[in-house]
Amino acid sequence: MNYSVVIPAAGQGKRMRAGKNKQFLELRGEPLIIHTLRLFDEDASCEQIVLVANQDEIETMRELVKQYGISKVSAILKGGKERQDSVRHGIECLTEDQIVLVHDGARPFITHEVISRLVTNAMKHGAAIVAVPVKDTIKRVKEGLVMETQKREELWSVQTPQAFKWSLISEAHQKACEHNVIGTDDASLVEWLGHEVSIVEGDYQNIKLTTPDDLLFAEAILTERERKR
Numbered sequence: 432m433n434y435s436v437v438i439p440a441a442g443q444g445k446r447m448r449a450g451k452n453k454q455f456l457e458l459r460g461e462p463l464i465i466h467t468l469r470l471f472d473e474d475a476s477c478e479q480i481v482l483v484a485n486q487d488e489i490e491t492m493r494e495l496v497k498q499y500g501i502s503k504v505s506a507i508l509k510g511g512k513e514r515q516d517s518v519r520h521g522i523e524c525l526t527e528d529q530i531v532l533v534h535d536g537a538r539p540f541i542t543h544e545v546i547s548r549l550v551t552n553a554m555k556h557g558a559a560i561v562a563v564p565v566k567d568t569i570k571r572v573k574e575g576l577v578m579e580t581q582k583r584e585e586l587w588s589v590q591t592p593q594a595f596k597w598s599l600i601s602e603a604h605q606k607a608c609e610h611n612v613i614g615t616d617d618a619s620l621v622e623w624l625g626h627e628v629s630i631v632e633g634d635y636q637n638i639k640l641t642t643p644d645d646l647l648f649a650e651a652i653l654t655e656r657e658r659k660r
């Protein structure tokens with residue numbers, strides 16, 4: 432089953448403390464966003480990529496897409512204040528009757544195999560997300576004191592991509608916007624509508640490059656993947 436993907440890349444990268452949007456940081460000589468875009472460009476089931484960028488970075492993104500020969504980018508749209516606003520802009524430019532993936536520009540290590548299982552699940556359930564079981568013990572804390580220890584067997588750490596039938600994710604984003612509902616991921620808006628969301632187990636290497644430490648992990652993952660090739 433073919434799909435379209437919305438890639439939000441319109442953040443500031445504040446936690447990375449690089450003095451610029453982390454999408455332009457280089458990994459093995461290529462910008463982070465290019466690693467992510469290439470993954471989908473090379474995925475046989477990906478029909479089109481909608482890239483969401485900061486207004487003043489749209490031209491740079493366009494040039495990079497051209498320079499690195501990324502062929503499936505159909506639009507580069509202006510992002511919004513929050514990630515959710517950026518994703519909504521991307522969803523709004525697509526149409527019904529398709530599976531839409533949402534994937535962070537800052538997650539360059541998703542695999543074709545996980546994408547394929549995700550899309551199959553989204554067709555069956557309407558909504559599916561990639562996640563991994565939590566490894567640490569998680570506690571709820573208030574004012575420096577432990578309130579509760581959560582049942583670890585019920586906890587999953589959620590990643591992107593997240594995949595949806597377009598009509599469902601479009602409705603979720605529109606209604607969330609009308610009611611000022613903010614979620615830290617897109618699936619939480621679908622959950623808020625009362626719709627089921629299926630989990631697809633992914634892998635721990637699908638990290639989001641968020642803080643400077645993640646650059647070290649990224650280098651290690653790239654080294655291992657090159658060795659396996």
Ligand SMILES: Nc1ccn([C@@H]2O[C@H](COP(=O)(O)OP(=O)(O)OP(=O)(O)O)[C@@H](O)[C@H]2O)c(=O)n1
Pocket residue numbers: 438439440441442443444445446447453454483510511512513514515517518535536537538639640641
């Ligand atoms: N208004 C925003 C905020 C974030 N994003 C994108 O959403 C993804 C996940 O967000 P995050 O890792 O938090 O990136 P930043 O917002 O850039 O980081 P920070 O919060 O540290 O500033 C990133 O690809 C980021 O570019 C976006 O498109 N629009």
Ligand SMILES: C[C@](O)(CO)[C@H](O)COP(=O)(O)O
Pocket residue numbers: 514535589590591615616617639
């Ligand atoms: C969507 C996400 O990547 C799932 O883990 C995450 O919630 C994004 O959060 P951020 O605070 O915008 O990085």
